[in-house]
Amino acid sequence: MAGVFQVGFAEFDSKLAMISIPAAQSLFRMGPSVTGLEVRVRDIYQASEVAQAIRDRLKFPYFTRTWMELNRNFFSALRVERIVMFVILTMIVLVAAFGIISTLVMLVMQKRKEIAVLKSMGATRGSIMGIFIVQGLVIGAAGTALGLLLGLLIAHNLDPIVAAIEWLFRFKAFPQDVYLLDKLPARVLWPDVVAISITSLLISLLATILPSRQAAAVDPVVAIRYE
Numbered sequence: 001m002a003g004v005f006q007v008g009f010a011e012f013d014s015k016l017a018m019i020s021i022p023a024a025q026s027l028f029r030m031g032p033s034v035t036g037l038e039v040r041v042r043d044i045y046q047a048s049e050v051a052q053a054i055r056d057r058l059k060f061p062y063f064t065r066t067w068m069e070l071n072r073n074f075f076s077a078l079r080v081e082r083i084v085m086f087v088i089l090t091m092i093v094l095v096a097a098f099g100i101i102s103t104l105v106m107l108v109m110q111k112r113k114e115i116a117v118l119k120s121m122g123a124t125r126g127s128i129m130g131i132f133i134v135q136g137l138v139i140g141a142a143g144t145a146l147g148l149l150l151g152l153l154i155a156h157n158l159d160p161i162v163a164a165i166e167w168l169f170r171f172k173a174f175p176q177d178v179y180l181l182d183k184l185p186a187r188v189l190w191p192d193v194v195a196i197s198i199t200s201l202l203i204s205l206l207a208t209i210l211p212s213r214q215a216a217a218v219d220p221v222v223a224i225r226y227e
Contacts, residue, residue: 005018039054044067047066047068048066051065052064086195086196089196090199093199093200093203096143097203097204100136100139100204100207101208101210104132104135104136104207104212107132107135107211108132111215112218115218115220116219116220120220125216125217128216129212129213129215131215132208132211132215133205133208133209136207136208137204139204140201140203140204141204143200143204144201144204148193152193155186155187156186156188158184
């Protein structure tokens with residue numbers, strides 16, 4: 001029995017072949033010997049501990065290599081890509097934060113008369129700041145929620161979206177010989193989602209400080225005089 005298999009990972013599809021042990025022993029003229037044994041573990045993330053236990057039992061000259069060690073470069077690239085993507089997302093949120101700042105600054109300029117009236121009626125600096133901070137947080141929370149829903153929707157429907165883009169523009173989005181993968185895998189990691197959402201809200205909060213301080217500093221006498 002013979003056949004061709006494809007797992008979608010170029011490193012395996014281009015180099016990996018499977019044959020029976022007797023055929024391999026005959027091909028490499030090894031007699032009854034084998035060069036190694038593969039051990040399957042129930043929890044793949046415990047492979048390092050299992051490998052260490054095997055090394056302690058067998059001693060030199062035997063050695064072990066885990067799936068993480070065999071694919072070290074690939075996982076290092078993924079780790080770097082994950083960090084870079086987080087930085088890119090943070091920069092996008094920062095750009096959006098400047099939009100919040102400009103919106104609130106314009107609002108403060110437009111509402112100087114109303115702010116002056118509130119302060120003349122006894123509103124404190126803290127209450128004026130609180131109004132604009134809450135408004136900025138509402139804008140940031142709405143943007144974060146909308147982006148979160150859109151991102152989850154895209155993540156859960158990534159394959160048909162990529163297929164539609166490839167069909168529309170007549171090109172291969174992820175050439176296997178370039179990206180090692182024939183498609184873009186998607187998996188929602190909720191700790192990352194929570195971290196990004198919290199970062200977005202914190203940046204939105206920080207973006208409200210300058211406009212709210214500007215609003216709190218409005219002199220009611222000057223503002224009403226020129227209005």
